[in-house]
Amino acid sequence: MSDSAIDRVARATPPKLAKKVRGYSDRAIAWVFVTPTIILLLAVNIFPLLWTIWLSFTNYRANRPNLDAKWIGLKNYERILTDADIWLTMQATAHFLFWTLFFQVLIGFALAWLINRKFKGNDLWTTVIVLPMMLSPAVVGNFWTFLYQPQIGLFNYAVAFLTGADPTSFSMIGDVSLAPWSIVIVDTWMWTPFVMLICLAGLRSIPDSIYEAAECDRASKWRQFWTITVPMVLPFLMLAVLFRGIENFKMFDLVVQLTGGGPGSTTELTSINLKREAFEKWRTGYSSAYAIILFVTVFGLASIYVKALNKVKER
Amino acid sequence: MSSFSITEPSKGQKWIAGILVIGYALITLLPLIWILATGFKSSADSIAYPPKVTFEPTLEGYVNLFTSQTRQTPEYLAENPPQTWYEEIVRDKGMVIAGPSRFGERFLNSTIIGFGSTFLSVFLGTLAAYAFSRFKVPLKDDLLFFILSTRMMPPIAVAIPIFLMFRIVGLSDTHAGMILLYTAVNLSLSVWLLKGFIDEIPREYEEAALIDGYTRFQAFYKVVLPQAATGIASTAIFCLIFAWNEYAFAVLLTSGTAQTAPPFIPTIIGVGGQDWPAVAAGASLFLLPVMVFTILLRKHLLRGITFGAVRK
Numbered sequence: 001m002s003d004s005a006i007d008r009v010a011r012a013t014p015p016k017l018a019k020k021v022r023g024y025s026d027r028a029i030a031w032v033f034v035t036p037t038i039i040l041l042l043a044v045n046i047f048p049l050l051w052t053i054w055l056s057f058t059n060y061r062a063n064r065p066n067l068d069a070k071w072i073g074l075k076n077y078e079r080i081l082t083d084a085d086i087w088l089t090m091q092a093t094a095h096f097l098f099w100t101l102f103f104q105v106l107i108g109f110a111l112a113w114l115i116n117r118k119f120k121g122n123d124l125w126t127t128v129i130v131l132p133m134m135l136s137p138a139v140v141g142n143f144w145t146f147l148y149q150p151q152i153g154l155f156n157y158a159v160a161f162l163t164g165a166d167p168t169s170f171s172m173i174g175d176v177s178l179a180p181w182s183i184v185i186v187d188t189w190m191w192t193p194f195v196m197l198i199c200l201a202g203l204r205s206i207p208d209s210i211y212e213a214a215e216c217d218r219a220s221k222w223r224q225f226w227t228i229t230v231p232m233v234l235p236f237l238m239l240a241v242l243f244r245g246i247e248n249f250k251m252f253d254l255v256v257q258l259t260g261g262g263p264g265s266t267t268e269l270t271s272i273n274l275k276r277e278a279f280e281k282w283r284t285g286y287s288s289a290y291a292i293i294l295f296v297t298v299f300g301l302a303s304i305y306v307k308a309l310n311k312v313k314e315r
Numbered sequence: 316m317s318s319f320s321i322t323e324p325s326k327g328q329k330w331i332a333g334i335l336v337i338g339y340a341l342i343t344l345l346p347l348i349w350i351l352a353t354g355f356k357s358s359a360d361s362i363a364y365p366p367k368v369t370f371e372p373t374l375e376g377y378v379n380l381f382t383s384q385t386r387q388t389p390e391y392l393a394e395n396p397p398q399t400w401y402e403e404i405v406r407d408k409g410m411v412i413a414g415p416s417r418f419g420e421r422f423l424n425s426t427i428i429g430f431g432s433t434f435l436s437v438f439l440g441t442l443a444a445y446a447f448s449r450f451k452v453p454l455k456d457d458l459l460f461f462i463l464s465t466r467m468m469p470p471i472a473v474a475i476p477i478f479l480m481f482r483i484v485g486l487s488d489t490h491a492g493m494i495l496l497y498t499a500v501n502l503s504l505s506v507w508l509l510k511g512f513i514d515e516i517p518r519e520y521e522e523a524a525l526i527d528g529y530t531r532f533q534a535f536y537k538v539v540l541p542q543a544a545t546g547i548a549s550t551a552i553f554c555l556i557f558a559w560n561e562y563a564f565a566v567l568l569t570s571g572t573a574q575t576a577p578p579f580i581p582t583i584i585g586v587g588g589q590d591w592p593a594v595a596a597g598a599s600l601f602l603l604p605v606m607v608f609t610i611l612l613r614k615h616l617l618r619g620i621t622f623g624a625v626r627k
Binding site for chain 1 (some may be wrong): 353469594605
């Protein structure tokens with residue numbers, strides 16, 4: 001900045017006045033900076049939500065746009081909450097949620113703990129483990145159908161190799177009892193690194209001094225683990241579970257490519273069912289109500305969970 | 316940490332830990348290596364049983380991926396000898412190259428839409444994050460929960476009204492529409508991440524600059540931005556990966572012009588079912604940039620992922 005007379009005067013004036021006189025005021029900047037974001041979020045997040053709520057009270061069908069949407073009140077909601085098939089999809093989703101969270105927490109935490117032993121080269125191998133998480137779930141799902149083929153797939157071959165069973169005797173995607181596990185396996189393969197990373201951050205945040213003090217008090221390693229490590233990693237673990245839980249409740253890409261919701265409807269998760277209703281049967285009003293119910297469910301469960309999480313953090 | 320720290324794991328422990336983790340890493344790597352390998356197998360090799368670990372590599376999969384082919388009469392084949400090495404591969408099957416396939420286009424769309432939406436969401440996100448961080452803006456405290464709640468809606472649910480909206484406004488199946496959509500979806504996460512990064516930059520630097528006569532905007536541009544650079548990079552990577560990998564919106568809102576790679580790759584059909592070498596080739600090309608990215612920029616990525624957890 002050149003040292004002109006104006007600059008010298010500017011520097012001599014008190015800061016508050018200077019801010020108002022030179023350039024835009026703070027207020028203007030704040031609004032200019034925030035407004036585009038708010039507009040975009042309103043347009044793509046809030047407005048569609050409101051529209052969905054409105055649609056859920058009508059019998060609108062998007063493939064017949066010229067037919068007027070008739071207001072039918074809570075009829076869509078009634079139909080959904082009394083539909084037995086919807087409960088089946090909820091069950092499939094619950095099964096998926098529970099087992100993926102279970103394995104991801106178990107394996108993720110174990111891996112994080114092992115990596116925290118700080119063996120040589122753990123940085124490299126951590127990066128390798130993280131790779132599946134970065135891939136497109138749809139492409140991964142599609143490719144795993146190849147791995148799961150009974151005749152030619154690597155997965156069946158590996159299982160046969162390890163257990164001596166006949167590789168063509170089971171089909172992960174085709175069998176009604178095995179299909180739910182096929183999606184659990186692939187999701188665990190993809191997302192365990194996520195839980196692992198968060199647990200690792202948690203483990204690394206525990207200061208060594210606590211462990212040293214425990215050693216001085218002659219606490220056994222086992223005791224140290226349960227009274228120091230686990231409680232201090234718990235908030236991180238719960239956060240990871242929250243994120244994964246929300247994501248897996250919405251799960252669509254991976255499963256739609258891997259099993260398409262089948263065989264039959266055994267792996268038809270709520271999002272897949274929703275897609276069928278909205279974009280294949282074109283029952284727009286009905287599926288809007290379905291979407292709202294799902295949203296409220298997730299929102300409610302997440303709110304309760306976050307309250308519990310905050311309590312754990314304060315401990 | 317002193318070398319005699321009593322909390323340092325023993326050598327034996329480190330060894331066992333190392334073996335277990337490397338074992339898991341190798342098992343994790345297996346499907347990825349398989350995809351890459353299958354891209355180079357001939358059709359017959361890819362469906363061979365037992366699965367072939369050693370095979371003669373061929374570019375047949377890649378050629379099938381990038382070209383569309385038709386059958387021709389034997390007379391035509393005799394009259395027009397193959398000109399290039401890839402023509403020869405195709406001739407072996409009795410087909411002729413009719414032109415490029417749509418994969419190249421789709422890949423390009425992914426690139427355009429990916430980078431476009433990343434740029435926008437990081438640009439707008441940085442501005443908004445700065446404002447949220449430094450100024451008293453209404454709703455600041457509810458921001459986090461608002462962001463979390465925008466991520467609770469299943470994409471399919473959001474797609475219903477967006478589908479209708481786009482139809483009305485004429486943004487269906489356009490690059491601009493998809494860029495706007497991905498930007499908006501990424502925006503909440505990007506604002507939250509960036510606000511965290513900017514929060515970490517001490518205000519003293521800007522205040523010093525302001526006292527020196529810089530305007531607020533100059534202070535932002537010359538003092539804060541350079542320091543937030545690594546945070547911005549981390550956020551950009553996440554936005555790019557999301558847009559690159561996205562499937563649900565792409566499959567519902569695009570069909571021809573603006574279709575990206577993920578909805579397209581599973582539809583690559585060969586003679587009699589999915590052409591696995593071509594699918595694997597397409598998947599490899601699509602997944603490879605992300606894998607390379609991850610390896611090169613892992614520090615930024617790790618920082619971003621654990622950021623949310625550690626900050627609190």
